[in-house]
Amino acid sequence: MIVERDVVVVGGGPAGLTAAARLASAGLTVTILDEQPELGGQYYRRPAPEVARRWGDHRREGGELIAEARAAGVECRPGHLVWGLADDGRTLLAEDAAGSPVRLRGRAIVLATGAYERAFPFPGWQLPGVTTPGFAQHLAASDHTPVGERVVLAGSGPFLLPVACSLLALGVKVAGIAEAGTPYRLGRRALGALRHPARLRELAGYVARLARARVPIWQGTVVLRADGRDRVSAVTLAAAARPGLAVRTVEVDALCVGYGFRPQTDLARMLGCEVVTDAATGDAIPVTDAAGRSSRPDVYVVGEAAGIGGAHLAKARGLAAAHAILTRETGHPTPPAEARALARLGHFTALTDALYPSPAQLLDLLLPALPDSTLACRCESVTVGEIRAEATGDVNAAKARTRAGMGPCQGRVCGFAVAGLAGGDTVFPARVPVRPVRISTLLELAAEGETA
Amino acid sequence: MNADVVIVGAGVLGAAAAWQLARGGSRVVIFDRSAPGREGSGTTAGNLHVQAVHTRRPGQEVPLDSARFLPLQRAASDRWESVEDDLETSVELRRSGGFTIAETPDQCQELKEKHTWEAAAGIPTEVLDGDAARAALPLLGPTVAAATWCERDGYANPLKVTPAYLAAAARHGAELVPYAPVREITRRGATWRVTAGEHVVETPVVIDVAGPWLGEIAALAGIRLRMTPVAIQMHATVRAPVTLSHLVQHIGEGLSVKQVTAGNLLIGGGWPAGSLNLAGRSATSTRSLLGNVALAVRVLPFIRDLRLLRAWAGPLAATPDEMPLIGEVPGEPGFLVAGGTYAFTFAPLWGETLRRLAEGAPPPVEIADLGPDRLMTQPMTHEGRQRC
Numbered sequence: 075m076i077v078e079r080d081v082v083v084v085g086g087g088p089a090g091l092t093a094a095a096r097l098a099s100a101g102l103t104v105t106i107l108d109e110q111p112e113l114g115g116q117y118y119r120r121p122a123p124e125v126a127r128r129w130g131d132h133r134r135e136g137g138e139l140i141a142e143a144r145a146a147g148v149e150c151r152p153g154h155l156v157w158g159l160a161d162d163g164r165t166l167l168a169e170d171a172a173g174s175p176v177r178l179r180g181r182a183i184v185l186a187t188g189a190y191e192r193a194f195p196f197p198g199w200q201l202p203g204v205t206t207p208g209f210a211q212h213l214a215a216s217d218h219t220p221v222g223e224r225v226v227l228a229g230s231g232p233f234l235l236p237v238a239c240s241l242l243a244l245g246v247k248v249a250g251i252a253e254a255g256t257p258y259r260l261g262r263r264a265l266g267a268l269r270h271p272a273r274l275r276e277l278a279g280y281v282a283r284l285a286r287a288r289v290p291i292w293q294g295t296v297v298l299r300a301d302g303r304d305r306v307s308a309v310t311l312a313a314a315a316r317p318g319l320a321v322r323t324v325e326v327d328a329l330c331v332g333y334g335f336r337p338q339t340d341l342a343r344m345l346g347c348e349v350v351t352d353a354a355t356g357d358a359i360p361v362t363d364a365a366g367r368s369s370r371p372d373v374y375v376v377g378e379a380a381g382i383g384g385a386h387l388a389k390a391r392g393l394a395a396a397h398a399i400l401t402r403e404t405g406h407p408t409p410p411a412e413a414r415a416l417a418r419l420g421h422f423t424a425l426t427d428a429l430y431p432s433p434a435q436l437l438d439l440l441l442p443a444l445p446d447s448t449l450a451c452r453c454e455s456v457t458v459g460e461i462r463a464e465a466t467g468d469v470n471a472a473k474a475r476t477r478a479g480m481g482p483c484q485g486r487v488c489g490f491a492v493a494g495l496a497g498g499d500t501v502f503p504a505r506v507p508v509r510p511v512r513i514s515t516l517l518e519l520a521a522e523g524e525t526a
Numbered sequence: 527m528n529a530d531v532v533i534v535g536a537g538v539l540g541a542a543a544a545w546q547l548a549r550g551g552s553r554v555v556i557f558d559r560s561a562p563g564r565e566g567s568g569t570t571a572g573n574l575h576v577q578a579v580h581t582r583r584p585g586q587e588v589p590l591d592s593a594r595f596l597p598l599q600r601a602a603s604d605r606w607e608s609v610e611d612d613l614e615t616s617v618e619l620r621r622s623g624g625f626t627i628a629e630t631p632d633q634c635q636e637l638k639e640k641h642t643w644e645a646a647a648g649i650p651t652e653v654l655d656g657d658a659a660r661a662a663l664p665l666l667g668p669t670v671a672a673a674t675w676c677e678r679d680g681y682a683n684p685l686k687v688t689p690a691y692l693a694a695a696a697r698h699g700a701e702l703v704p705y706a707p708v709r710e711i712t713r714r715g716a717t718w719r720v721t722a723g724e725h726v727v728e729t730p731v732v733i734d735v736a737g738p739w740l741g742e743i744a745a746l747a748g749i750r751l752r753m754t755p756v757a758i759q760m761h762a763t764v765r766a767p768v769t770l771s772h773l774v775q776h777i778g779e780g781l782s783v784k785q786v787t788a789g790n791l792l793i794g795g796g797w798p799a800g801s802l803n804l805a806g807r808s809a810t811s812t813r814s815l816l817g818n819v820a821l822a823v824r825v826l827p828f829i830r831d832l833r834l835l836r837a838w839a840g841p842l843a844a845t846p847d848e849m850p851l852i853g854e855v856p857g858e859p860g861f862l863v864a865g866g867t868y869a870f871t872f873a874p875l876w877g878e879t880l881r882r883l884a885e886g887a888p889p890p891v892e893i894a895d896l897g898p899d900r901l902m903t904q905p906m907t908h909e910g911r912q913r914c
Contacts, residue, residue, distance in 0.1 A: 161800060161813050454788075466704075471561035474568050474685050477788075482764055482835060506810055510764050510833035517823055517830065520816035 075176050079103045079149070081399060082166060082180030084156050084341060087115020088385045089377025090186030091139045092392035098146035100400050105178060106143065107154040107168060109509070113140050115188055116208060117385045125218040132215050132240075151176070157507035159344050160524050167519065173512045175519035182372050182399050185342050186392060189335035189378035192433065193487050194440055195458065197448050198300030199331070207237040207332040214240040222328025226309050228252035228297045230430050231334035235280035242287050249324050251284070252295040254314050254436060257429035259293070295321070296440065300329055317443035333436055336490070337379045343504035345373050354432040356493065356500030364416060365398035366391055374399065387419040437494040450495065451488040453481020461495040472496035482510055529555040531884055532720045532729045534708050534743050535736035536562035538684070539864050541691030542877025543733055545613070548698035550881060555729075556700060557722040559707040559739070563688035566737045567870065569840025571760050571794040572684040573773055573782055575871045576603040577626055577651050577676035578640040583758065583796030584780040584817070590848040590867070592640055596647035598850065598872065601891045603649070603678050605874035613694045617686040618787050624679025624773030625663060627670045627825055633778040634672040640777070641674055651676045665770060667827045679773045681784055684870060711747040718860060731860045731884045738804055738841035740865045749855050751863070752901045754846050757799035757808035759839040761818060763832040765789035774826060781821050783829070791829060793822045799839035808839035842867055845901060852876055853897030854883060863898050
């Protein structure tokens with residue numbers, strides 16, 4: 075099947091939905107795709123129907139935004155994985171939930187492909203019960219299911235706070251939050267945030283909620299190891315200043331560790347959009363103008379895929395891209411208020427970033443104490459020591475020699491650590507398929523003719 | 527610095543030659559523009575082709591000469607037997623045999639023809655009709671009309687072979703210098719002077735095994751060789767339970783399939799990549815991906831139920847006549863070249879051949895017709911010499 079639209083939006087989270095709704099309401103034909111079975115993305119993840127009936131919607135505005143997009147006439151295609159690009163360089167290749175191929179062409183393409191969690195290995199991270207904070211949030215939001223009964227959250231970044239609050243709401247005992255940095259001390263760097271009262275209130279609200287529940291926040295603290303036989307039963311923490319030295323062991327039945335998010339840019343890079351590697355994060359960031367327009371004039375990159383900034387910024391970016399496309403298609407000028415909103419939100423993001431250790435600093439902190447025996451790549455069973463033995467400053471050579479990062483996750487889980495251990499490029503090449511794709515889908519596509 | 531031999535290119539041919547020479551007591555220096563084994567030697571599917579290969583990749587203009595190829599394949603096959611013992615490590619070498627299948631009457635005729643050539647070359651193959659082939663390998667699909675079976679076909683992990691040769695060479699004192707692109711090659715009398723990065727080495731023998739850059743390296747020495755590098759692509763499925771222990775190829779179309787030790791199925795057959803990019807990574811072609819995978823499923827229907835994990839492209843140091851290139855450049859004593867398609871299969875043989883040539887000994891197989899003279903289009907300009 076071939077879909078031709080004015081605009082194709084890849085990714086049904088806050089940015090993609092906002093862009094799609096605005097574009098369709100102005101009369102353009104718009105299709106939005108998402109690989110998940112429901113629109114909403116990670117932030118507006120939809121609760122399962124029975125969960126919604128009993129406990130309501132954790133983020134009502136997400137449902138409203140989806141309804142708005144549908145009402146505006148957006149063709150919604152959840153359950154669609156965009157896995158590649160035809161040789162014409164513009165036809166997106168997808169598979170639907172049933173495994174049938176779908177080809178899509180848009181005069182403009184909006185990539186709102188979101189982000190994935192930044193993980194980092196530690197001894198015992200492969201034990202059942204060890205997850206990312208995002209997974210715990212997903213379980214809580216869509217299934218109203220606690221990841222465990224007694225949980226420690228660890229890693230770094232503001233995201234640990236709302237996840238802890240979601241777990242508290244489910245009655246989970248949150249034994250503590252181990253934050254690698256020291257962001258929750260009022261220093262000079264934090265003062266600038268006072269100019270963003272609404273966003274600051276949100277963060278302060280989480281901190282207050284955690285304080286009421288007497289959840290300790292251990293700042294400057296990192297995970298040393300997780301222990302357990304069939305599943306995690308204890309986590310041992312260390313001071314970030316001396317990461318090899320145990321300071322505290324906590325009994326848990328779940329441990330959620332994450333270090334923020336990395337933009338998902340495979341499709342943007344496959345489409346030939348120019349990207350730069352951010353020195354502080356090591357992430358690929360598409361080069362765009364304020365409206366999200368990439369180096370390729372028909373491709374816009376918005377939301378977390380354009381650089382991590384949170385849901386508010388994602389929606390503002392989605393709207394800005396929609397207006398830029400409308401200006402091009404219909405000649406309507408972009409409302410000037412929008413540019414100001416974007417700048418304001420971007421400023422807040424920069425301020426929050428400054429509160430937490432950068433990924434480069436995290437690597438300096440965590441890598442030296444990481445034991446050689448720790449599993450680094452879980453798909454291909456490669457240890458830290460095996461990668462260190464191939465550390466020549468050329469991550470691609472190390473990957474070829476050890477197979478690290480070459481399994482089904484294609485380095486999404488281990489890539490940050492593998493690149494840190496091996497040295498060299500911090501971003502793995504974008505390859506077809508973006509995710510493993512059914513061969514039966516490829517056969518159907520071959521029978522149809524790839525671009526016909 | 528002085529050396530007995532300078533090898534340009536740390537791919538599988540350079541590595542095999544380095545091990546042969548170092549073991550024989552030569553002082554060997556190997557330069558690579560990047561990491562060793564990164565290009566064709568790291569991106570190849572790792573097949574050991576002993577029975578005749580299909581004569582045309584998709585898009586290949588000139589068919590290769592199977593009858594001439596086969597004695598070389600036989601000689602290479604014999605040498606693979608001892609590779610793991612020689613290198614004192616596992617390279618996941620597997621000699622579990624392979625099928626070459628035919629679907630049309632013409633292809634069946636070709637199978638019979640190649641079978642007689644194989645017999646002449648001392649390669650045992652057996653011709654089976656479609657049902658006999660399916661009885662031997664029930665995974666084969668209904669369109670298979672005939673197949674030849676060769677017990678010597680095999681596989682070795684290309685990501686292990688080149689490093690294993692290099693490590694063994696290093697144990698005998700060979701020096702590998704990666705990330706050192708060769709910038710200048712000049713000759714004064716019997717002495718070659720090779721400049722790579724900060725290094726300058728004087729040597730009586732230069733071996734140009736630079737794969738897709740073979741022509742460029744030769745040109746530094748003022749030698750014009752007509753090479754036609756191309757990029758082809760490979761595909762891997764996710765891991766699956768191990769059910770296919772043989773190599774499966776097609777006599778008339780671009781197809782090779784095998785299951786590697788980890789369980790992934792590798793699907794190749796020389797389909798053209800989207801572009802050849804010698805400065806970075808060559809791009810894959812979706813059209814080739816679909817064509818190659820569809821062909822694989824037609825011959826081995828069980829693949830339909832798997833998922834495709836990744837596709838990648840790599841360069842091939844092809845010659846215009848598709849035949850191997852090996853020998854000394856006429857008029858340039860001590861300048862040896864080796865390359866061409868199927869270099870992975872030929873690596874142990876060409877490694878030994880290059881050592882013999884470097885030592886002034888006769889080669890182990892007849893190579894007079896495979897030399898670089900046939901690719902030299904114009905008289906040498908002797909630029910290299912004038913710089914001395």
